[in-house]
Amino acid sequence: MKVLVVDDEPLIRRSLRRAFELATHEVYEAADGIEGLKIWQDTDPDLVVLDVLMPGLTGPQVLNKMDEKKIRAKVILISAYSGEYDLKRVQNMGADLFVPKPFTNVFDFVKMALSLMQSQNPISFEVE
Amino acid sequence: MNNESFFGLSSLIRPKKEILWIGADSEIPERSLGSILSQIKFSNFKSIHKHIMKSEYRAIVVSILIEKDMDVNIIQNALKGVSVRPIEKILILKGQGDLPLPNDLLLSVGEVDFAQTVCLPAADSDLQAVLKRAVERQSNKLEELNQQRQASKEIGQLTDQMRSLDSDLQSRNQNMQESKLAIEAKISNMRALVRFVKDLTEVVSVEDLMKQLRDDCKRFHRLKEPVLAFANNQNQLQLMYFQGSQVIAKVIPGAWPQQIRIRLNDQKDSQFLANLFGRPFGKLLTLPLNLKRKGREEVLKVAAVLFFEHSLEKDEMDQFLKFIEARHHLISMTLDRMLLETDLNEGSLLWERTFDGILDPVAIFDSQNQIIRANKSFADLLGSASSDQLQLQSLILNGKQYQVQSYPISFGSESLHTHIINHYVDVTAANRLQRQMVQSEKMAALGHLAGHIAHELNNPLTGIRASAQILVSQKDLDSTLHSDLVEVERAAERCQVIIKNLIDFSSGGIENKTAWTTFNEIVQKTLPLLKTLINRYEVQVEMSPAPGEVMVEPYLMQQVVFNVINNAAQAMGEAGHLEIKTFIDPSDPGWSQLVVKDSGMGIPEEIRGQIFESFFTTKSKGQGTGLGLSISKTIIDRFNGKIEVQSQMGVGTQFTIKLPNRSVEV
Numbered sequence: 001m002k003v004l005v006v007d008d009e010p011l012i013r014r015s016l017r018r019a020f021e022l023a024t025h026e027v028y029e030a031a032d033g034i035e036g037l038k039i040w041q042d043t044d045p046d047l048v049v050l051d052v053l054m055p056g057l058t059g060p061q062v063l064n065k066m067d068e069k070k071i072r073a074k075v076i077l078i079s080a081y082s083g084e085y086d087l088k089r090v091q092n093m094g095a096d097l098f099v100p101k102p103f104t105n106v107f108d109f110v111k112m113a114l115s116l117m118q119s120q121n122p123i124s125f126e127v128e
Numbered sequence: 129m130n131n132e133s134f135f136g137l138s139s140l141i142r143p144k145k146e147i148l149w150i151g152a153d154s155e156i157p158e159r160s161l162g163s164i165l166s167q168i169k170f171s172n173f174k175s176i177h178k179h180i181m182k183s184e185y186r187a188i189v190v191s192i193l194i195e196k197d198m199d200v201n202i203i204q205n206a207l208k209g210v211s212v213r214p215i216e217k218i219l220i221l222k223g224q225g226d227l228p229l230p231n232d233l234l235l236s237v238g239e240v241d242f243a244q245t246v247c248l249p250a251a252d253s254d255l256q257a258v259l260k261r262a263v264e265r266q267s268n269k270l271e272e273l274n275q276q277r278q279a280s281k282e283i284g285q286l287t288d289q290m291r292s293l294d295s296d297l298q299s300r301n302q303n304m305q306e307s308k309l310a311i312e313a314k315i316s317n318m319r320a321l322v323r324f325v326k327d328l329t330e331v332v333s334v335e336d337l338m339k340q341l342r343d344d345c346k347r348f349h350r351l352k353e354p355v356l357a358f359a360n361n362q363n364q365l366q367l368m369y370f371q372g373s374q375v376i377a378k379v380i381p382g383a384w385p386q387q388i389r390i391r392l393n394d395q396k397d398s399q400f401l402a403n404l405f406g407r408p409f410g411k412l413l414t415l416p417l418n419l420k421r422k423g424r425e426e427v428l429k430v431a432a433v434l435f436f437e438h439s440l441e442k443d444e445m446d447q448f449l450k451f452i453e454a455r456h457h458l459i460s461m462t463l464d465r466m467l468l469e470t471d472l473n474e475g476s477l478l479w480e481r482t483f484d485g486i487l488d489p490v491a492i493f494d495s496q497n498q499i500i501r502a503n504k505s506f507a508d509l510l511g512s513a514s515s516d517q518l519q520l521q522s523l524i525l526n527g528k529q530y531q532v533q534s535y536p537i538s539f540g541s542e543s544l545h546t547h548i549i550n551h552y553v554d555v556t557a558a559n560r561l562q563r564q565m566v567q568s569e570k571m572a573a574l575g576h577l578a579g580h581i582a583h584e585l586n587n588p589l590t591g592i593r594a595s596a597q598i599l600v601s602q603k604d605l606d607s608t609l610h611s612d613l614v615e616v617e618r619a620a621e622r623c624q625v626i627i628k629n630l631i632d633f634s635s636g637g638i639e640n641k642t643a644w645t646t647f648n649e650i651v652q653k654t655l656p657l658l659k660t661l662i663n664r665y666e667v668q669v670e671m672s673p674a675p676g677e678v679m680v681e682p683y684l685m686q687q688v689v690f691n692v693i694n695n696a697a698q699a700m701g702e703a704g705h706l707e708i709k710t711f712i713d714p715s716d717p718g719w720s721q722l723v724v725k726d727s728g729m730g731i732p733e734e735i736r737g738q739i740f741e742s743f744f745t746t747k748s749k750g751q752g753t754g755l756g757l758s759i760s761k762t763i764i765d766r767f768n769g770k771i772e773v774q775s776q777m778g779v780g781t782q783f784t785i786k787l788p789n790r791s792v793e794v
Binding site: 007008009010011012013014015016018019022080081101102103105106107109 | 582583586587588589590591592593594595597598601624
């Protein structure tokens with residue numbers, strides 16, 4: 001499956017790529033919101049791991065834009081600022097999950113992301 | 129010349145004839161004597177006396193015929209008493225020839241002091257001459273008599289004058305005597321007054337004044353000792369009276385009669401005194417005193433009164449009135465002086481008390497920087513300061529810091545400033561508070577900053593940890609690489625824990641996850657994090673079998689314990705002995721205690737007090753921020769705990785953390 005990682009921290013992108021690639025998924029990266037938006041549109045991934053606080057567009061702003069375009073994917077919001085988000089809010093924003101940084105274990109994170117991808121909408125399941 | 133037609137005897141007109149011829153007119157010498165003669169016959173002798181008395185005769189001639197006119201009694205009677213004024217009496221005896229005169233006749237006639245006796249016949253000229261001589265003699269006699277009378281009168285006058293002079297002199301003497309006495313009395317009075325004045329100048333209290341007054345009035349035996357009353361204020365009197373030889377003072381409420389004149393036996397006064405003393409009062413002299421000091425209220429007309437009870441009689445009373453009036457003003461003045469002095473002293477005392485009541489040290493300096501006056505606080509707190517120190521704007525003495533506020537003043541009539549008042553304000557607490565505030569603010573800013581930093585750090589840290597996890601999961605790593613990577617991952621995890629705590633701590637406890645826990649639990653959770661750090665030391669851990677329950681945020685306390693143990697490790701360097709103990713001191717059961725003791729180099733005494741201050745560090749730049757202990761202390765304070773340090777150079781350091789025990793409700 002296709003995964004897009006949008007985060008301004010290179011080591012996060014790199015380590016997530018590694019982790020997802022170990023689980024044999026295709027990983028795309030974007031370093032900021034604008035680039036992320038473009039690549040999302042271009043590659044139509046199944047899962048987007050979206051950082052909240054980024055230069056350019058923030059995570060929620062990206063979601064907004066994607067929502068307008070009616071492009072759907074599973075979205076996990078990640079952020080160091082955990083206090084302000086609860087599930088409802090997250091879902092209102094158009095995301096499916098919120099995971100605070102730092103992750104306790106990157107492999108657990110990947111497992112969780114995969115089960116999220118498999119949980120609904122088999123239509124979005126595409127084998128590339 | 130008819131005698132009867134000459135003058136009517138009833139006529140009151142005095143004849144102006146000089147000679148009275150008593151006898152027949154035929155014998156009268158002729159010439160010129162007619163003009164001076166009156167004539168009267170014997171038969172009219174009865175009225176002769178009266179007639180003679182009324183006349184101004186100088187001479188009386190009685191012509192007697194021996195035979196015929198023998199009734200000499202009549203002559204005698206007529207001529208008797210004529211000697212009131214000089215009248216020459218001439219007796220003419222007629223006889224026939226030279227008849228010898230009967231002796232009886234002569235004798236009896238001689239009782240009337242005839243000046244001359246002429247025997248007839250005699251020549252006319254002889255008669256004339258006799259008469260003339262008689263008249264002359266009478267004139268002379270009259271003259272003499274008048275002179276005598278005059279002299280006598282003069283003598284009388286002189287005598288009278290002398291008498292009056294005498295009495296004058298006497299009265300003058302008396303006056304002088306009286307004046308002398310009066311003057312002596314006056315002098316004596318003046319002396320007494322002067323003595324009184326002198327005595328009054330030495331009076332130092334109202335009691336003294338009363339005693340002086342009493343002594344001075346002693347001469348008036350029927351005068352009792354004076355009673356004095358003066359106003360403290362409109363509604364309160366100070367009463368002073370004698371009991372034996374003592375003066376008693378009493379404060380009583382009330383007012384007194386407000387008349388300003390000196391008065392005797394005033395009913396209101398007697399009533400007033402009777403009410404005060406509970407006994408009737410006899411005769412009274414009331415002497416209102418005129419004071420400049422009118423008590424606190426200006427409403428009183430009379431500010432002080434003297435009462436004299438007495439049994440003086442009227443003239444003694446007059447004397448006494450004079451006496452007391454002479455002294456009236458003096459007494460008023462002296463009482464005034466006493467009361468004003470008291471007021472002044474009270475005022476002065478009040479100021480002194482105020483001055484000394486000020487808890488801040490205050491001192492007054494002259495232009496030579498010498499202390500003129502200082503209050504009690506100054507003596508107590510700054511007495512040991514040197515004069516140089518005292519001139520500073522701020523000074524530190526005996527562990528207290530003073531800020532000096534200076535105010536220039538001028539004493540005396542100078543308009544320039546002559547002195548300076550220095551007010552030493554103890555700003556120790558204020559400074560400490562300020563430092564604490566600054567520290568708080570620093571801490572708040574720091575916390576804020578820390579929050580940001582923490583979030584910033586989280587990003588790369590997430591990456592580091594994730595990467596480390598991925599690397600660790602690689603197969604075919606040699607064992608060293610593998611274990612290294614494990615350590616890296618653990619380090620990253622520790623960082624995340626620290627950062628998380630930092631975020632929690634700096635967010636001010638939004639998530640107030642306090643819970644009952646024990647030091648044992650906290651230590652047990654923290655030690656694993658330090659395993660690599662402390663396994664090079666000899667570690668002794670003593671966990672109390674009955675640790676007390678404490679209410680804390682466990683994560684934060686873990687941080688504190690981590691920090692303290694970390695410090696201990698840094699103090700010891702490569703090797704040493706570390707002791708960690710939890711316990712409750714039975715003599716201090718309100719506290720749960722944790723002790724971390726190291727065998728490091730120790731903390732020097734000078735800095736021991738500062739180690740809990742933010743940014744205090746002995747490590748060189750870049751090695752430590754000095755945050756650890758100050759944050760630890762803040763955390764401990766937040767949970768109402770204490771942290772103490774004991775240290776000995778070259779031996780080691782011991783940190784003791786105390787937290788309030790959960791009180792067991794019995």
